Amino acid sequence: MRLAIHVSHEALYKVGGIGEVLIGLCTAPSYQAFFEKTLLYGPLYEYIGSPSTRLGKDGIVYFSSRDNYDTGHFGELFRPLLEKYQLDIVFGKRRLISELNPQRTATVDVLLVDVTHMRKELVDFQKYLFWEKFGLPSDRYEKDWDYEQYFRLSLPYYEFLKLLYPKTKEFYHFSHEYMGIPSLLALELNPSFGKEKHIRIFYAHEVAPARRIVENHQGHDISFYNLLKKGKAQGKTLEDIFGSQMDWYRTALVKLTYPFDKLFAVGDLVAEEYKFLVKELLPEKVKVVYNGLPLDHVTFEEKEKSRKKFETCLGLKGCERVDVILSHTCRLVKSKGIWRDIKILWFLDKYFEKAGLKGIYILLASQIPQGRPVEMVENMVKEYGWPFNHRIGWPDLVGYEIEIYQLIEKFNQNSKNIKAIFINQYGLSKRKCGIDFPEDITTRDLKLASDAEFGLSIYEPFGISHIEVLPSGGISLLSTSCGVYYFLEKIFNKDFKPYIAIDFIEIGKDLPEAALLELTSEKREILEELAIAKCAERIFERLPKNQKERLYIYEKIQPYLKELDWDTVVKKYFLPSLS
Numbered sequence: 001m002r003l004a005i006h007v008s009h010e011a012l013y014k015v016g017g018i019g020e021v022l023i024g025l026c027t028a029p030s031y032q033a034f035f036e037k038t039l040l041y042g043p044l045y046e047y048i049g050s051p052s053t054r055l056g057k058d059g060i061v062y063f064s065s066r067d068n069y070d071t072g073h074f075g076e077l078f079r080p081l082l083e084k085y086q087l088d089i090v091f092g093k094r095r096l097i098s099e100l101n102p103q104r105t106a107t108v109d110v111l112l113v114d115v116t117h118m119r120k121e122l123v124d125f126q127k128y129l130f131w132e133k134f135g136l137p138s139d140r141y142e143k144d145w146d147y148e149q150y151f152r153l154s155l156p157y158y159e160f161l162k163l164l165y166p167k168t169k170e171f172y173h174f175s176h177e178y179m180g181i182p183s184l185l186a187l188e189l190n191p192s193f194g195k196e197k198h199i200r201i202f203y204a205h206e207v208a209p210a211r212r213i214v215e216n217h218q219g220h221d222i223s224f225y226n227l228l229k230k231g232k233a234q235g236k237t238l239e240d241i242f243g244s245q246m247d248w249y250r251t252a253l254v255k256l257t258y259p260f261d262k263l264f265a266v267g268d269l270v271a272e273e274y275k276f277l278v279k280e281l282l283p284e285k286v287k288v289v290y291n292g293l294p295l296d297h298v299t300f301e302e303k304e305k306s307r308k309k310f311e312t313c314l315g316l317k318g319c320e321r322v323d324v325i326l327s328h329t330c331r332l333v334k335s336k337g338i339w340r341d342i343k344i345l346w347f348l349d350k351y352f353e354k355a356g357l358k359g360i361y362i363l364l365a366s367q368i369p370q371g372r373p374v375e376m377v378e379n380m381v382k383e384y385g386w387p388f389n390h391r392i393g394w395p396d397l398v399g400y401e402i403e404i405y406q407l408i409e410k411f412n413q414n415s416k417n418i419k420a421i422f423i424n425q426y427g428l429s430k431r432k433c434g435i436d437f438p439e440d441i442t443t444r445d446l447k448l449a450s451d452a453e454f455g456l457s458i459y460e461p462f463g464i465s466h467i468e469v470l471p472s473g474g475i476s477l478l479s480t481s482c483g484v485y486y487f488l489e490k491i492f493n494k495d496f497k498p499y500i501a502i503d504f505i506e507i508g509k510d511l512p513e514a515a516l517l518e519l520t521s522e523k524r525e526i527l528e529e530l531a532i533a534k535c536a537e538r539i540f541e542r543l544p545k546n547q548k549e550r551l552y553i554y555e556k557i558q559p560y561l562k563e564l565d566w567d568t569v570v571k572k573y574f575l576p577s578l579s
Contacts, residue, residue: 002170004035005161007153007180011042011110012056012094015369016331017291018176018205020464021266023096024292024566027104031570035172037109037165041157042179043149044090044112055110058095065089066114077163085122085156088114098294100444100468104566111160115152126155129189130182134256141249154182158190171198172578175260177205181253184260199578202257203264203289206461207273208250213242215334219519220458221481222508222527225269227516228276229509238277241517245277254278264289264577266462267483287577290487291462292569295471295561298448300554303472304547306448309438314360319419323545324352324359327446328454329465332365332400332424337479340456340502342407343529344477345418347536352417357545359418361454363408364428364446367399371426381434387423388436397424448472451544456502457482470498471561473554475542479504491563498557500539507531 010019025031026038047054051067063074066088074091082089090112098104127138130151141147161171175184184200187193214224231241238245245251257263258280264287265271271286311322326345330336345361352359366372372380376395380386390397390405397405401424408420425432428443447453447468452475455466460482467476467484476499478485485501492498507527508516544550562568 001036001165001168002034002172003161003165003168004038004172004174005041006038006174006176007041007157007183008176009042009179010176011040012045012059012112017462017464021203021205021291022176023098023106024294025570025574026096026106026108027098027101027294028292028567028570030567030575032106034575037168038106039109039111039161039164040094041111041113041153041160041183043153044088044114054090054112055092055094058097059092059110060094061090061092063089063091081156081159081163084119086117086119087156088117098296098566101294101296103296104294109164111164113153113156113160115149118152118155122155123152126186126189127151130185133188134185136252136256141252144249147249150179151182154186157183158187158193169197173198173200174203174264175201175257176203178208178250178253181257185256199262200260201262201264201578202254202260203266204254204270204274204461205266206459207270207277208254209238209242209245209248209277210273211335211459212245212248213238214459217519218521219508219516219524220337221479222504222524223516223519225481225505226508226511227513228272230513230516232272232276237279238273241513251277258282258285261285262287262577264574266291267460268486269481269483270461287573288486289573289577290483290569291464292566293464293467293471293564295565298472300473300551303448303550303554306445306472309441309445310360310362310449312438313436313441319358319360321358322360323357324451324543325449326359326361326418326452326454327364327450327469328362329364329443329446329468330455331369332367332404334400335457335459336365337456337458338363338365338404339407340479340528340532341454342411342420343532344454344456344536344539345411345415345420347532348540349415349418351537351540355545357417361418361420362446362450363404363420363422364425364443365404365422366424366426367401368424369426371432372396372424374431377425377432377434381436387425387433388421390422390424447474450474451550452477455479455482455484456504458504460484462487467499467564470557470564473544473550473557475499475544475553477539478502481505491560496556496560498553500535500542502531502535504528504531 008018051064051069052061054061054064062071093107094110096106130136173184175181217223227241255278258278263285271288372395405422408422430437430439450469453469455463455478463482463484466478478501480501480503488499544553
């Protein structure tokens with residue numbers, strides 16, 4: 001039997017991109033044909049609901065130790081391990097369902113471990129073994145619970161696998177980001193660990209210190225990726241240029257993955273970042289394994305129906321006509337480069353005015369992952385017409401949302417033919433967004449209706465959301481700092497490209513190393529504006545501006561969609577990279 005074990009913080013709930021990847025992989029028919037069983041392994045954060053609902057609405061709980069809930073003889077099976085380490089666990093199954101293609105489903109095992117009361121003497125001994133064998137200084141990082149919990153998960157990891165899957169012949173261990181690295185390293189500490197039966201894969205959805213540098217350096221991607229190229233040519237590493245990153249446990253863990261059998265990078269730049277950081281790495285271990293889309297057939301009529309929903313609610317707000325819908329759906333973090341969206345809108349507004357077109361830009365992004373509570377939404381809608389109008393302070397604008405809204409407000413005060421709407425909510429629906437929205441509107445409607453999705457990120461390992469508009473005939477507007485750009489380049493030929501990529505990195509290529517290191521935000525913004533100015537007219541020309549042009553792009557893209565599908569990605573990149 002072939003068993004896949006995915007160690008992740010999203011073993012129970014999809015929080016972000018990794019959860020999307022897990023669902024995409026596990027529901028792909030080609031993945032299911034290769035692996036006979038899949039286990040999702042991660043920490044148990046909290047006890048929500050009743051014992052039988054600890055694994056969510058699509059889960060079945062077999063055993064919950066703290067609740068004394070047992071549907072069979074699992075207590076007898078697990079008791080020795082639970083007593084040895086002083087653990088609590090929830091074990092059962094989850095049904096994974098693809099949101100964009102509900103026909104794709106998978107049933108996987110789930111093991112969540114509560115490590116909060118683990119025996120300290122065992123944890124300390126494991127830390128000593130990690131220091132002795134791997135040189136990992138846990139005492140430097142153990143005050144951070146994020147580090148501590150994933151380290152503790154490593155102690156019973158192998159014993160749980162032997163207990164649950166005693167007849168398994170092949171184990172494929174996937175550490176999604178840093179979370180599973182201690183568990184995969186800990187395999188080496190077990191005397192019965194046989195390398196011929198165990199394949200260890202570090203699944204790099206980012207390179208943590210690279211993201212941190214890009215986000216915090218004033219030159220962002222312009223500085224970082226040009227310095228990477230120059231440093232690579234000189235045989236330098238990331239830390240040679242930017243200094244030691246070992247103050248952060250994620251760097252320390254990622255640097256210990258070089259003995260693993262494979263490194264899966266979700267984009268070409270991630271592969272380069274990893275090689276730039278880890279000098280001990282054998283380059284042939286690095287495989288670029290792109291993400292995909294869970295495709296379901298979308299008709300052009302569905303797209304037009306979704307557009308009507310937005311035209312209806314926008315009409316209530318005085319937008320008598322909408323020719324072009326632009327969108328950006330994302331987590332509200334600096335890496336998304338939203339200020340670049342606004343810079344492009346300034347240019348596009350002039351072209352729209354000249355052509356007599358009306359456009360709407362919708363930013364659906366929240367700094368609060370769980371979004372605004374429904375009862376607070378109702379009050380804001382009644383008081384001042386949220387989300388079309390905003391006020392600073394909870395439950396409305398907080399943190400980075402304030403800065404973004406100020407950019408949008410300034411744009412709206414001066415623009416003529418494009419207006420921007422900031423919906424600072426997690427997900428789109430009438431319940432979440434208020435009475436002005438149609439009863440059946442969803443986030444999917446925004447993807448279907450949109451003529452272009454923005455994604456001008458400064459750091460974006462892949463960028464699934466950037467291409468979710470493609471199946472319905474929208475185009476993607478992205479930066480070459482996004483991993484998905486390289487994926488698209490492999491799929492589409494020069495005669496048809498339903499995306500426009502702005503190369504912010506290229507604009508700084510001739511700057512010397514010292515200038516890149518010292519690049520200020522003011523100078524970087526000038527370079528960004530130059531890059532955008534060079535592409536602005538081409539962007540305007542490529543935007544579908546009427547139904548005929550939307551239909552042309554929709555029909556033209558259909559033959560290419562199979563290449564974007566998760567099942568094709570698994571066949572073409574994921575499975576070949578395992579061998």
